[in-house]
Amino acid sequence: MTAEHPERVLPAAVLWDMDGTIIDTEPIWQQSQVELTARYDAEWTHEDGLSLVGSGLERSGEILRDKGVDMDVEEIVQWMTDYVMERLQAGELPWRPGARELVEELHDRGVPTALVTMSRRKMALVTADALGARGFRVVVAGDDVDRPKPYPDAYLAAAAQLGVDPTACIAIEDSATGVASAVASGAVTVAVEHIVPLSEIAGGDVHLTTLADVDVDRLVELTTPALAARTETASR
Numbered sequence: 001m002t003a004e005h006p007e008r009v010l011p012a013a014v015l016w017d018m019d020g021t022i023i024d025t026e027p028i029w030q031q032s033q034v035e036l037t038a039r040y041d042a043e044w045t046h047e048d049g050l051s052l053v054g055s056g057l058e059r060s061g062e063i064l065r066d067k068g069v070d071m072d073v074e075e076i077v078q079w080m081t082d083y084v085m086e087r088l089q090a091g092e093l094p095w096r097p098g099a100r101e102l103v104e105e106l107h108d109r110g111v112p113t114a115l116v117t118m119s120r121r122k123m124a125l126v127t128a129d130a131l132g133a134r135g136f137r138v139v140v141a142g143d144d145v146d147r148p149k150p151y152p153d154a155y156l157a158a159a160a161q162l163g164v165d166p167t168a169c170i171a172i173e174d175s176a177t178g179v180a181s182a183v184a185s186g187a188v189t190v191a192v193e194h195i196v197p198l199s200e201i202a203g204g205d206v207h208l209t210t211l212a213d214v215d216v217d218r219l220v221e222l223t224t225p226a227l228a229a230r231t232e233t234a235s236r
Helices: 026-039 046-051 057-067 073-089 099-108 121-134 153-162 176-185 216-235
Strands: 013-016 113-116 138-140 169-173 188-192 206-208
Touching: 013 099, 013 153, 026 046, 026 057, 026 073, 046 057, 057 073, 073 121, 099 113, 099 121, 099 216, 113 121, 113 153, 121 138, 138 153, 153 169, 153 176, 169 176, 169 216, 176 188, 188 216, 206 216
Parallel strands: 013 113, 013 169, 113 138, 169 188, 188 206
Antiparallel strands: none
């Protein structure tokens, strides 16, 4: 609890999804799929791209191969990752509204943060490095865990590396798959809608349409009921 607002519960850590939550990479991923399937004259629709939002890259690779991309799954994953990285490194990162500011303010307030993504580590580090010393203490990427989202493995690994109980953490996600992963880990889950609708998904403690006006005090205000309930449950 904070000294200024003793009734409010400060999280032990905030665990962040990357694609679509911290940086707006989803359109770039989808364009990589369009260009790759076009090379093989494979049919690919916008809806196909939306169905992969939040998924592990291996699953995306398997679906693209099934659609007609004549490459191994790992080759597909590496091709898409390189495609996205080249575009990120060519210009300013496409930060989502309010995300960078909130990460930096959490650091300034002493709340540790972790980046939890299904992208490959080499790509996750592009974002982590851009934030520097005011960024993430821990990065857990898709190639660091055996099971992708919606399994909770990546969130559990991030909490373990930070030395905190996942139920005392806040996770911030933008996809149904990511929300399911965060919820399964026990973290208080904030769903921030972006590319895909989240209004009708099951799960998630707080639903937002943007982080643009969310500072640390507002985040604590929104999540205190759920954090307090978990603390009470754990103490029984």
